[in-house]
Amino acid sequence: MPQTSTIRKPLCGANLPAGPCERQAMKNGRCSHHGGLSTGPKSQEARRNLRSRRLINGRHSMTTFEAKQTQQTLAMIMAIIREIQVLSQEEKLLLINKMRLAGIY
Ligand SMILES: [Zn+2]
Numbered sequence: 001m002p003q004t005s006t007i008r009k010p011l012c013g014a015n016l017p018a019g020p021c022e023r024q025a026m027k028n029g030r031c032s033h034h035g036g037l038s039t040g041p042k043s044q045e046a047r048r049n050l051r052s053r054r055l056i057n058g059r060h061s062m063t064t065f066e067a068k069q070t071q072q073t074l075a076m077i078m079a080i081i082r083e084i085q086v087l088s089q090e091e092k093l094l095l096i097n098k099m100r101l102a103g104i105y
Pocket of ligand 1: 012013014021022023031032033034035
């Protein structure tokens with residue numbers, strides 16, 4: 001059986017609803033639940049590995065943005081078409097007259 005150290009590591013002490021966190025620190029001195037965010041790769045190899053990865057995903061690129069706008073515009077047009085479909089013949093003619101006066105039909 002591996003010998004375990006009897007030296008108690010400092011406790012986390014994070015404020016929790018049930019009282020302070022009593023977890024002991026990991027090897028790096030931080031709590032496994034409340035130790036904070038990663039501090040990033042440490043070894044030379046890990047840093048090289050990270051540098052070679054593509055971290056930009058294109059989610060906010062202009063083409064995606066434009067595609068979203070097009071989709072929103074199409075949704076709006078479809079909503080207008082649905083609204084027009086339920087109008088009576090008389091209401092449709094009134095709408096066409098209004099559009100003619102506004103110069104869009
Ligand atoms: Zn903790």
